[in-house]
Amino acid sequence: MNPALARPYLAVLSARFSLMLQYRTAAWAGVATQFWFGAIRVMILAAFYASSTGKAPISLSQSITYVWLGQAFLAMLPWAADPDIANAANSGDVGYERLRPIDTYFLWFARALAWRIANTSLRAGPVFVLAAIGMPLLGLHKWAWQMPASTSAAVLFVVSIGLTALLSSAMTVILNVVVTALKTVRAAALSMSLVNLFSGLIIPLALMPGWAQPFLFWQPFAGLADIPYRIYFGNLSGTHALEGLAAQALWIVLIGLGGRAWLARVIARIDMQGS
Amino acid sequence: MTGLALYGRYILVSLRSEMLYPTSFLFRLVSQFLVTVIEFAGLWALFARFNHIGGWKFGEVAVFYAVASIAFAIADGLSRGFDVVGPLFVKTGNFDRILLRPRSTALQITGHDFALSSAGRLTQGVLAGVVAVSILKPEWGVFQILLLLWGIAGGASLFFALKVFEGTLSFWTVQGLEVANTLTYGGEAAAQYPLDIYASWFRKFLIYFVPIACSLYFPVALVLGRSTIAPWLAALAPATGFVFLAIGLAGWRAGIAHYTSTGS
Amino acid sequence: MAQITVEDLSKRYTIAQRDPGIAGALRGLFHRRTREIIALDRVSFSLEHGELLGFIGPNGAGKSTTIKILSGILRPSGGRCTVDGRVPWVERIAHVARIGVVFGQRTQLWWDLPIVESFELLRDIYRVPEADYKRSRDQLVDMLKISALLDVPLRQLSLGQRMRCEIASALLHSPSILFLDEPTIGLDAVSKLAVRDFVKMLNRERGVTVILTTHDMHDIEALAKRVIIIGNGKLLKDSSFEAMRDEVLGERRLIVEFAEDIGAIGFDGATEKHREGRSVEFAFDPARMPAHVLINAIASHHAVADIRVEDPKIEEVIARFYALHGAVES
Numbered sequence: 072m073n074p075a076l077a078r079p080y081l082a083v084l085s086a087r088f089s090l091m092l093q094y095r096t097a098a099w100a101g102v103a104t105q106f107w108f109g110a111i112r113v114m115i116l117a118a119f120y121a122s123s124t125g126k127a128p129i130s131l132s133q134s135i136t137y138v139w140l141g142q143a144f145l146a147m148l149p150w151a152a153d154p155d156i157a158n159a160a161n162s163g164d165v166g167y168e169r170l171r172p173i174d175t176y177f178l179w180f181a182r183a184l185a186w187r188i189a190n191t192s193l194r195a196g197p198v199f200v201l202a203a204i205g206m207p208l209l210g211l212h213k214w215a216w217q218m219p220a221s222t223s224a225a226v227l228f229v230v231s232i233g234l235t236a237l238l239s240s241a242m243t244v245i246l247n248v249v250v251t252a253l254k255t256v257r258a259a260a261l262s263m264s265l266v267n268l269f270s271g272l273i274i275p276l277a278l279m280p281g282w283a284q285p286f287l288f289w290q291p292f293a294g295l296a297d298i299p300y301r302i303y304f305g306n307l308s309g310t311h312a313l314e315g316l317a318a319q320a321l322w323i324v325l326i327g328l329g330g331r332a333w334l335a336r337v338i339a340r341i342d343m344q345g346s
Numbered sequence: 347m348t349g350l351a352l353y354g355r356y357i358l359v360s361l362r363s364e365m366l367y368p369t370s371f372l373f374r375l376v377s378q379f380l381v382t383v384i385e386f387a388g389l390w391a392l393f394a395r396f397n398h399i400g401g402w403k404f405g406e407v408a409v410f411y412a413v414a415s416i417a418f419a420i421a422d423g424l425s426r427g428f429d430v431v432g433p434l435f436v437k438t439g440n441f442d443r444i445l446l447r448p449r450s451t452a453l454q455i456t457g458h459d460f461a462l463s464s465a466g467r468l469t470q471g472v473l474a475g476v477v478a479v480s481i482l483k484p485e486w487g488v489f490q491i492l493l494l495l496w497g498i499a500g501g502a503s504l505f506f507a508l509k510v511f512e513g514t515l516s517f518w519t520v521q522g523l524e525v526a527n528t529l530t531y532g533g534e535a536a537a538q539y540p541l542d543i544y545a546s547w548f549r550k551f552l553i554y555f556v557p558i559a560c561s562l563y564f565p566v567a568l569v570l571g572r573s574t575i576a577p578w579l580a581a582l583a584p585a586t587g588f589v590f591l592a593i594g595l596a597g598w599r600a601g602i603a604h605y606t607s608t609g610s
Numbered sequence: 611m612a613q614i615t616v617e618d619l620s621k622r623y624t625i626a627q628r629d630p631g632i633a634g635a636l637r638g639l640f641h642r643r644t645r646e647i648i649a650l651d652r653v654s655f656s657l658e659h660g661e662l663l664g665f666i667g668p669n670g671a672g673k674s675t676t677i678k679i680l681s682g683i684l685r686p687s688g689g690r691c692t693v694d695g696r697v698p699w700v701e702r703i704a705h706v707a708r709i710g711v712v713f714g715q716r717t718q719l720w721w722d723l724p725i726v727e728s729f730e731l732l733r734d735i736y737r738v739p740e741a742d743y744k745r746s747r748d749q750l751v752d753m754l755k756i757s758a759l760l761d762v763p764l765r766q767l768s769l770g771q772r773m774r775c776e777i778a779s780a781l782l783h784s785p786s787i788l789f790l791d792e793p794t795i796g797l798d799a800v801s802k803l804a805v806r807d808f809v810k811m812l813n814r815e816r817g818v819t820v821i822l823t824t825h826d827m828h829d830i831e832a833l834a835k836r837v838i839i840i841g842n843g844k845l846l847k848d849s850s851f852e853a854m855r856d857e858v859l860g861e862r863r864l865i866v867e868f869a870e871d872i873g874a875i876g877f878d879g880a881t882e883k884h885r886e887g888r889s890v891e892f893a894f895d896p897a898r899m900p901a902h903v904l905i906n907a908i909a910s911h912h913a914v915a916d917i918r919v920e921d922p923k924i925e926e927v928i929a930r931f932y933a934l935h936g937a938v939e940s
Contacts, residue, residue, distance in 0.1 A: 104528040110548070111536050115399070118543035123396035253370060264381040273388040278395050347734040355734055363722045443718050445683040447735050448707035606699055608623065609675070609684045 102197040109142040109202065113214055128277040132217055133304045137275045139216035140300045143198040146190035147235055148266055148295050149242035152250040153182055160251045175338060176244065176331045183243035187236055220305025227312050231299035234319040238294050241326040242266075248330060252337045271297035277306065291326065294319035349453050356457025364462055371462075378466025382473060386411075389474075389538075400543040405481030406570055407539060408474045413494060414537035414562050415471030417501030418530070419464045425509035427458030432516025434458075441605065452598055455513065490569045493581060500561030500584025501537070505530050507587070507594035508556070514594075514601035529556055537562040542574070557586040613787070613819055614657035614680065619689035621650040621675050621843075649675045651843040652689065659786075660817040662809075664834025664851070666824065666928065668937055672843040673823045677789055680821070681711055693787065707736060710780035714792030717776055719764045725775050726760040729782060736783040743782065750778040754808060770801030777808065787819045788812070794826050806832045827925055839928075841937025855927050863920040864892045864904060869913035880904055888915075 113135050120131040129137070151157075156179065199216065206215035219225040246262060267273050269292035276287045276297045287293060298315040301307040307315050347355070364371055389411060393404040435441040435455075444454050484490075512526030533556060541549055541563040552559040560583035567573045568580040627643040650672045657663055667673050678684035679691060682698030682705045691698060698705045719728040733743045751757050754774040759767060767775065773793065780788065790809065794802045810833055812818045822833060830837060830851060837854060839847040847854055864880070868888045875882070877892070879899035884891040894904055901919050908914065931937075 104532065107528050107532045108535065111532065111544075114544045114548065115539055118400045118539075119392060119396040122398050122400055127395065253373070264377075264384045268384050268388055273385070274392050279391050280394055347737060352734055355731060359720065359723065359727075359731065363720075366722055440716065442678070442683050442713075443716070445702065446681060446706050446709075446711050446718075448703045448737075449735055606683060607685045609678060 421505030428513030500587030
C-alpha cells in the first residue's frame with residue numbers, strides 16, 4: 072500500500088490527538104470519572120458475590136478485572152456519531168464532504184478509528200496505572216486489575232482489542248450514516264443502551280442467564296468488550312478464543328459492508344438533492 | 347410575567363421545538379422506552395444470578411433504584427441548560443445575550459432546554475417503583491409516601507445543584523467538565539443500590555461530602571423498615587439537598603462575576 | 611445632565627499562551643504561561659440624550675470592549691461609567707431593561723420559532739405591558755416592513771430579513787438607548803439602506819440615543835454626526851465627521867480625461883496620483899489652490915475631454931487617520 076495514500080488518514084489521527092491534549096482539565100477529569108464508575112461497579116459486584124452461594128461462571132476477581140478493562144477501554148466503544156458529521160448533517164452541509172478527493176466511507180472510518188484510538192490512549196494509561204499498579208501498592212490487591220492469564224492470553228487480547236477498534240469504527244460509521252440520513256443527532260440514545268448492555272459493560276455477559284449465552288456470544292456487540300476481556304483473563308482460551316476472534320471479524324465484515332452499501336445509497340440521495 | 351410563569355413559557359418553547367421534527371421525536375420516544383426496559387433488565391439479570399445483595403432483595407433494591415432514577419430524571423430535565431452553558435453560551439459569547447436580558451441568569455439557563463429525554467429515565471424510575479410495589483406489597487401510609495417524595499425532592503435538588511456547579515465551572519475552563527458529571531451520573535449510579543453495600547470510605551463520601559445518601563438512602567431505608575439511624579434524623583436528612591442548591595446558586599453568581607470581569 | 615458618561619475607563623486582560631505542536635500541548639497539560647493585554651486605556655467621553663454616535667477603529671482596538679462595558683456585561687479594570695444615572699454592571703437588571711442591543715453577527719431570536727413568537731417571548735422576558743407591546747410591535751413591523759415574516763421561523767429567513775427582525779426585537783421594550791454592533795455586516799445593498807434609514811428615523815424623530823459600531827464607512831457617513839475613533843485602546847478622536855475628515859485629509863481630487871496622450875505634467879499645488887491611459891487623477895489642497903483655478907490652469911494648456919472633482923474615499927480618510935496615529939489591527 073502506497074504510504075502516501077495513508078497521509079490524509081494519519082493527518083486526521085494527529086489532529087485528533089492535538090485537539091484532545093488541549094483540554095487538559097477535561098483529560099484529568101475524565102480519568103476521575105472512569106475510576107469512580109469502575110469503583111462503584113466493583114463494589115456492587117463484590118457485594119453480590121459476597122451474598123450469594125454457589126458458583127458463578129466467572130470469579131469475583133475476574134469480574135473485577137472485567138470492570139477495570141471496561142473503564143480503561145470505555146472510549147473504544149461506539150457511543151455516538153462523529154459530532155462534526157452530526158453537525159454537518161444538522162446544518163445540511165454534508166454535501167461538502169463530497170468535495171474531498173477521498174472515498175467518503177474510508178474517510179469516516181479513518182476518523183472514527185482515529186477518534187477511538189486517541190480517546191482511549193489518553194484514558195487507558197491512567198486507569199491502568201491506578202487500578203493495576205496503584206491499587207495493589209495500596210494493599211487493595213483483591214480489588215485490583217489483575218494481569219492477563221498467560222502470555223498467549225495477552226497476545227490474543229491485543230489482537231482482539233485491535234479487532235474491537237475496527238468493529239467499533241464500523242459501528243460508528245453506521246451511526247454517522249443514521250445521523251446523516253435522519254438529519255438529526257438524537258439517534259444516539261437507543262444505540263448507547265444497546266451497546267451498554269450487550270457489550271457486557273452493565274454486567275459481564277457471562278453473568279446473564281445461562282440460556283441466553285449462545286445468543287449473547289454471537290451478537291455483534293459482544294466483540295466490543297466481552298470477547299476481548301474474557302480472552303484476557305483466560306475464560307475464553309484455545310479454540311474458544313479463536314471462535315471469539317472469528318465472531319468479531321465476522322461482524323466487522325458484515326457491518327462494514329452493510330455500512331458501505333447504506334452510505335452509498337444515502338450519498339446518492341444527497342448528490343441528487345443537494346443535502 | 348413572573349419568573350415561574352416565564353419558566354413555564356420556556357418549557358413550552360422547548361417542547362414545540364422538539365415537536366417540529368415529528369419522526370425524530372417519535373423515534374426518540376420509542377427508543378427511550380426501550381432504553382428503560384433494557385437498563386432495568388440489566389438489574390433484573392443480576393438478581394436472577396445472585397439472589398440478593400447485602401441482605402437486600404430485588405424488590406427492596408428496586409425501591410432505591412426507583413427513587414434515584416426519579417430524582418435524577420427531574421433534575422436532569424430541568425438542568426440541561428447548565429450542561430451546555432459552556433459550549434453553547436460561554437465559549438460562543440452568546441452568554442452576553444443572557445446578561446443583556448433583565449432576568450436572572452440562572453432562570454434563563456434553566457429554561458434553555460427542557461429535555462424530553464429525561465422522561466425516559468422518569469419512566470424507568472416509575473417502572474422500577476411499580477415493580478417494587480408489586481413484589482413487596484408494602485403497607486405504606488401517608489407518612490411513608492411523603493417521606494419518599496421528600497427524599498426525591500432533596501435528591502433532585504442535590505443533582506440540580508451539581509449541574510449548576512458544572513455549569514459554573516465552565517466560566518473558568520470553557521470546556522465541559524466531567525468532574526460534575528462524575529458526581530451526578532455517578533451519584534445516581536451509586537444511589538441505585540442501597541448504600542450499605544459500599545466500602546465505608548465511599549459511604550462517608552456520599553453522606554458527608556456529596557450527601558446523596560441523605561436524600562436517597564436514609565429516608566428509603568426508614569420506609570423499608572431497615573433504618574440504621576434515628577428516624578427523625580433520616581426524615582430531616584433530605585434538607586441537605588436544598589442546602590447544596592443554595593450553595594450552588596451562590597457559586598453561580600460568583601461565576602457570573604468572573605465572566606463579567608474577563609469577558610468572552 | 612449627560613445620559614452616558616465615561617471617565618478614564620480602562621480594561622486589562624490576562625490570556626494564556628500555548629506553545630505549538632504536540633510537545634507544546636503536552637507541556638500545556640502541566641504549566642501555563644500568560645501575557646497581559648491592555649484593551650482600553652483611560653477612555654473618556656460623554657453622550658447626551660438623543661445623540662447618534664459612530665464608534666470606529668481597527669479590529670481589536672477596543673470598540674467592542676467599550677460597548678460591552680456600557681451595556682453592563684463586562685466590568686472595567688478602572689475608571690467610572692454611568693448610563694441614565696446607573697452603573698451598568700452594578701445594576702445589571704435595571705440597566706439592561708432600558709437598553710436595546712443588536713449584534714450584527716449573532717441573533718437573539720429563537721431559531722425554530724416563528725418571529726412573532728420570539729417577540730412574544732421577549733415581551734414576557736422584558737415584562738412589557740400588553741398594550742405597550744402591541745403598539746410597539748405594530749409600529750416596528752410597519753416601519754421595518756416585516757409583517758409578511760411574522761409567521762416564518764428564523765431559520766428560513768435571509769440575512770437581510772433576519773437583521774430587520776433582529777432590530778425590531780431589540781426595540782420591542784422601547785429602550786432609550788440602542789447599541790448597534792456591526793448591524794449592516796453581510797447585508798445586501800437594499801437591506802443596508804433600509805437599516806440606515808430606519809436608524810436615522812429612530813434617532814432623528816424618536817430621539818432614541820444610538821451608539822453605532824461599524825467598519826462600513828458609508829454607515830458612518832449616512833448616520834453619524836459625531837464619531838469617536840478608538841485605536842490601541844486609546845481614544846484618538848472625538849469630533850464631528852467632517853472635522854475629522856478635514857483634519858486628516860484636507861485635500862480633494864481632480865480627475866481629468868485628456869483628449870490627447872499626455873506626458874508628465876506638474877502644477878504648483880497639485881500632485882499626480884494616478885494615471886490610466888489618458889485619464890489622470892490629481893490631488894490638490896483646496897485651501898491653497900481652489901478647484902476652479904486648477905481647472906483653468908489645466909484646460910488652458912491642454913485639450914481636455916472630461917473633468918470631475920471628488921472628495922477622497924472615506925476608507926482612505928480613515929486608513930490615513932489610523933496610520934497618522936499608529937493605530938494598528940491587533
